[in-house]
Amino acid sequence: MVDFAGPWMREMPKGTKPLTTQIQDGVAVMWALVNPDAPKVPRHFTTVGTGHDMPEDAWDWTYIGTFNSQGVFVAFSESLH
Numbered sequence: 001m002v003d004f005a006g007p008w009m010r011e012m013p014k015g016t017k018p019l020t021t022q023i024q025d026g027v028a029v030m031w032a033l034v035n036p037d038a039p040k041v042p043r044h045f046t047t048v049g050t051g052h053d054m055p056e057d058a059w060d061w062t063y064i065g066t067f068n069s070q071g072v073f074v075a076f077s078e079s080l081h
Contacts, residue, residue, distance in 0.1 A: 007044065012043045013039070015038055021065035021066075044078040046078055048076070061077060062077040
């Protein structure tokens with residue numbers, strides 16, 4: 001995945017549906033349902049530590065998962081519009 005906190009972007013096949021985020025071998029990993037034949041598009045995500053302030057637009061984000069690695073973090077997919 002990425003450093004644990006903050007915004008990040010990945011090129012992913014169009015229509016990808018993030019399923020969950022968890023720790024695997026000490027690294028935060030996101031699993032997703034993808035069509036590998038679809039064209040890739042940029043997808044924006046944010047990971048926030050629990051107890052930290054959330055931006056105003058967080059209400060438009062989609063929850064992906066919560067994971068624990070030297071603190072508890074919550075992963076979101078940012079709005080597509």
